[in-house]
Amino acid sequence: MPGIAIVGAQWGDEGKGKATDLLGSRIDYVVKFNGGNNAGHTVVVGNEKYALHLLPSGILTEGVTPVIGNGVVVDLEVLFHELEALSARGVDVSKLRVSANAHVITHYHRTLDKVTERFLGKRQIGTTGRGIGPAYADKINRVGIRIQDLYDENILRQKVEGALDVKNHMLVKIYNRRAIAADEIVDDLLAYAERLRPMVADTALELHRALDDDKIVLFEGGQATMLDVDHGTYPFVTSSNATSGGAATGSGVAPNRIDRVIAIVKAYTTRVGAGPFPTELFDEWGEYLRKTGFEYGTTTGRQRRVGWYDAPVARYAARINGVTDFVLTKLDVLDGLDTIPVCVAYDVDGVRFDEMPVNQSDFHHAKPIYEEFPGWNQDITGCRSFDELPKNAQDYVLALEKMSGSRISAIGVGPGRDAIVVRH
Numbered sequence: 047m048p049g050i051a052i053v054g055a056q057w058g059d060e061g062k063g064k065a066t067d068l069l070g071s072r073i074d075y076v077v078k079f080n081g082g083n084n085a086g087h088t089v090v091v092g093n094e095k096y097a098l099h100l101l102p103s104g105i106l107t108e109g110v111t112p113v114i115g116n117g118v119v120v121d122l123e124v125l126f127h128e129l130e131a132l133s134a135r136g137v138d139v140s141k142l143r144v145s146a147n148a149h150v151i152t153h154y155h156r157t158l159d160k161v162t163e164r165f166l167g168k169r170q171i172g173t174t175g176r177g178i179g180p181a182y183a184d185k186i187n188r189v190g191i192r193i194q195d196l197y198d199e200n201i202l203r204q205k206v207e208g209a210l211d212v213k214n215h216m217l218v219k220i221y222n223r224r225a226i227a228a229d230e231i232v233d234d235l236l237a238y239a240e241r242l243r244p245m246v247a248d249t250a251l252e253l254h255r256a257l258d259d260d261k262i263v264l265f266e267g268g269q270a271t272m273l274d275v276d277h278g279t280y281p282f283v284t285s286s287n288a289t290s291g292g293a294a295t296g297s298g299v300a301p302n303r304i305d306r307v308i309a310i311v312k313a314y315t316t317r318v319g320a321g322p323f324p325t326e327l328f329d330e331w332g333e334y335l336r337k338t339g340f341e342y343g344t345t346t347g348r349q350r351r352v353g354w355y356d357a358p359v360a361r362y363a364a365r366i367n368g369v370t371d372f373v374l375t376k377l378d379v380l381d382g383l384d385t386i387p388v389c390v391a392y393d394v395d396g397v398r399f400d401e402m403p404v405n406q407s408d409f410h411h412a413k414p415i416y417e418e419f420p421g422w423n424q425d426i427t428g429c430r431s432f433d434e435l436p437k438n439a440q441d442y443v444l445a446l447e448k449m450s451g452s453r454i455s456a457i458g459v460g461p462g463r464d465a466i467v468v469r470h
């Protein structure tokens with residue numbers, strides 16, 4: 047039975063949380079496979095609004111077992127803070143499973159994230175400052191601390207000392223900061239160990255068995271295709287694989303057990319942080335989309351950059367992820383527009399590119415070539431079937447479907463859980 051992956055097709059904040067939550071009633075497990083508390087998923091259930099950062103959004107659905115996979119970096123303080131906050135609102139969090147192989151984010155990762163950004167000056171990435179990059183760097187450098195290390199104090203101490211070796215040198219000599227004491231970090235981590243113990247598991251084995259038992263497993267991607275460390279707009283990316291391949295490596299479930307890949311794509315585009323963004327708007331239409339779509343970061347509150355829909359980006363996401371279905375979100379945000387431009391290709395210094403250029407400088411120079419579509423000037427938030435949508439809205443969706451390389455199976459028409467038009 048199926049493994050389903052949900053990924054972002056653009057630069058994040060496409061509404062993945064809502065899509066996960068929508069599928070929730072049919073699924074048994076929701077697995078977060080990449081990133082950490084840099085994610086921000088807003089889910090509206092009835093009159094309640096939930097903002098999740100580290101926990102998978104499937105935690106909001108009764109009966110679902112939420113899993114934090116080995117590919118995630120876990121800030122334990124944030125984990126318990128989120129669990130307590132959800133518990134206080136009556137959400138059952140008792141089923142959470144955390145991979146013994148997931149890495150932890152410590153105080154020194156957060157410090158390094160912030161000082162590195164400051165040091166980079168104009169070349170800043172615009173990270174969320176949550177310690178994500180430094181934690182993954184340690185993982186790749188083989189000096190990371192894993193959840194399982196919390197259960198052997200000697201090993202933990204040795205590993206923390208090893209991880210601090212070079213870092214303290216850097217902090218003192220380059221960044222002019224005080225050195226961090228290993229004891230401080232060890233005590234901090236050990237303080238969570240016993241509370242965490244019942245949740246720690248061989249999650250790869252549990253998921254494998256669940257799939258053998260015909261359970262439905264949903265893999266929830268954080269961030270998005272264009273922020274993927276391999277396939278995104280490097281170096282303006284996050285430090286993990288946010289694409290569907292990451293669902294396999296970040297969970298221990300083999301790629302051939304993932305049957306469907308659903309990419310969430312917004313009816314326009316947004317981006318937080320620095321980096322190229324060909325369709326970015328700096329005029330009143332940008333302000334209009336930001337205000338109407340409420341485009342402010344769920345984690346940091348930062349204003350999101352906004353622009354028109356970019357079809358080459360969607361096609362690229364379709365290819366890289368093996369997208370079987372798109373969910374098009376926030377179509378309602380375009381309700382008040384007379385015409386809607388869509389980027390169909392790029393002009394790079396006089397040369398037409400129909401697909402994403404592989405060369406970074408080309409993408410930095412890419413100017414969008416637009417095709418214009420008539421708007422519908424009508425409130426669509428009450429529509430619940432494709433036929434109920436105004437003709438121009440239907441045509442817009444069909445045009446995007448044709449350009450974007452996979453079918454559009456559902457359309458978001460408002461922030462609420464039920465504000466969706468399902469086509470397939």
Ligand code: 2SA
Pocket residue numbers: 057058059084085086087171172173174175176177178179269273282283284285317318319320342343344345346347348
């Ligand atoms: P990091 O902190 O190392 O992952 O930052 C590296 C880049 O990745 C971007 N990034 C994001 N982009 C969009 N949404 C994200 N989550 C939050 C949200 C963001 C927020 O859902 O709103 O609240 O600001 C997210 N997380 C990371 C980041 O902007 C950098 O460009």
Ligand code: GDP
Pocket residue numbers: 054058059060061062063064085086087088089090339344375376377378379457458459460461462465
């Ligand atoms: P994620 O990071 O992909 O989970 O997305 P975020 O939660 O950061 O941002 C998406 C925002 O759009 C959230 O505030 C959602 O409540 C909202 N949203 C999702 N789908 C729709 C939709 O179809 N219409 C409108 N107006 N808002 C939506």
Ligand code: MG
Pocket residue numbers: 058059060085086087088344
């Ligand atoms: Mg988000």
